[in-house]
Amino acid sequence: MKRVLLIEDLPQVAQHLQQMLAREKEAELVGAESQADAAIARVTTEKPDAVMIDALLQGKITGFDLAKRVRAASPGSRIVIVTVPQRPVDPKPDQAIDAVFVLPGGANELAAALAIGRRETLRLKGKMIVCYSPKGGSGKTTIAVNLATILRRRGSSVALMDGVMQFGSVRHVLQVPPSTRSIVDLPTGQGMRTSLSEVLWEGPSGVAVLLGPPRPEEAELMAAPDVATAMQLLAEDYDYVIVDAPSKLGDETLALLDSADIILLLVTYMQASIANARAAVDTFEALGYKGQKPILLVVNQSDTVAGMSRGGIEHTLNLPVVAEIPTDWKTVAESLNKQQPFVLSSPNSAITKAVDALANTLVQQQRR
Numbered sequence: 001m002k003r004v005l006l007i008e009d010l011p012q013v014a015q016h017l018q019q020m021l022a023r024e025k026e027a028e029l030v031g032a033e034s035q036a037d038a039a040i041a042r043v044t045t046e047k048p049d050a051v052m053i054d055a056l057l058q059g060k061i062t063g064f065d066l067a068k069r070v071r072a073a074s075p076g077s078r079i080v081i082v083t084v085p086q087r088p089v090d091p092k093p094d095q096a097i098d099a100v101f102v103l104p105g106g107a108n109e110l111a112a113a114l115a116i117g118r119r120e121t122l123r124l125k126g127k128m129i130v131c132y133s134p135k136g137g138s139g140k141t142t143i144a145v146n147l148a149t150i151l152r153r154r155g156s157s158v159a160l161m162d163g164v165m166q167f168g169s170v171r172h173v174l175q176v177p178p179s180t181r182s183i184v185d186l187p188t189g190q191g192m193r194t195s196l197s198e199v200l201w202e203g204p205s206g207v208a209v210l211l212g213p214p215r216p217e218e219a220e221l222m223a224a225p226d227v228a229t230a231m232q233l234l235a236e237d238y239d240y241v242i243v244d245a246p247s248k249l250g251d252e253t254l255a256l257l258d259s260a261d262i263i264l265l266l267v268t269y270m271q272a273s274i275a276n277a278r279a280a281v282d283t284f285e286a287l288g289y290k291g292q293k294p295i296l297l298v299v300n301q302s303d304t305v306a307g308m309s310r311g312g313i314e315h316t317l318n319l320p321v322v323a324e325i326p327t328d329w330k331t332v333a334e335s336l337n338k339q340q341p342f343v344l345s346s347p348n349s350a351i352t353k354a355v356d357a358l359a360n361t362l363v364q365q366q367r368r
């Protein structure tokens, strides 16, 4: 068991690293500090096995200078510098950098940085695509369900996961029988892998659906790391795992986004949508997602132009728009009434063609 001290001043990054450490069985967090002096005091008393220090520490002292003080205070502690892909750092043990961890990083990279011997690792097969938007009602569920169905129609094996643990809507937009099992019926730990197939429901065109809890109070039974593990296990068996994520950037959402291969960020041409997307993208940057995984913009209701153009949105968010989905109340309402994805109920509509074009882009991206 490695005793780890974390020195990080950005709360969201600290939270991310604490969650990763919580998931690592061979590591134990002995403290988290955001100030250099408090951190040195802690190092002196705790003598941790490893100290993780943010290279971009703000304030009087840089992460690199602090690393040297940590080395002096506790020569036996392994020092891991935390950085983002845009600011590469090389390990230099003579300068108090024993290892480097690049955000957001995976469990294996964290273990390697902490010098934890690795057990058998998950072999990820499929692509985990998380549909996210900071603003509710942007079309996450609509696009996740229809994208999953059309990818399946194109011949891939596909799992659709409701990542919303409270009041998820995947079960309501599809013809799910009331007693269908859900993610809450999965055991945690090793048992999750073996039981996963038993709780999946065969949805439209053979999409395997992992539902969210049926009752709101059951949301509390789901720990964020378990939600992400369920997604990773699905990716071992399916070519694509499409996840309908919550808008709130809480533990669950961050756990899903951390593990995602691709983030589809849903926006509209409305100012409020773009302003919130900007704030989300800033968080993604702080977590090191940019440069590490594609963040692709999908403009929903793209015909509702409210002062923003496609080029304007790409410039403001510094991300590419990969699809524009038009508004089609009639087709969408009919599909909801029938509880059938519109890509099946209205295959020739413009909205279906737009989702198909998005699927095509994602398939091409995977080939590359």
Ligand SMILES: Nc1ncnc2c1ncn2[C@@H]1O[C@H](COP(=O)(O)OP(=O)(O)OP(=O)(O)O)[C@@H](O)[C@H]1O
Binding pocket: 133, 135, 136, 137, 138, 139, 140, 141, 142, 143, 169, 247, 300, 301, 325, 326, 327, 328, 329, 332, 333, 336, 351
């Ligand atoms: N392109 C569209 N054309 C017409 N109606 C749409 C379109 N996209 C979404 N809708 C409708 O807008 C509403 C919100 O969409 P949806 O439920 O997919 O959003 P969401 O982001 O999942 O919302 P929440 O944050 O509540 O989970 C729904 O009633 C949906 O049917």
Ligand SMILES: [Mg+2]
Binding pocket: 140, 141, 142, 169, 244
């Ligand atoms: Mg939804």
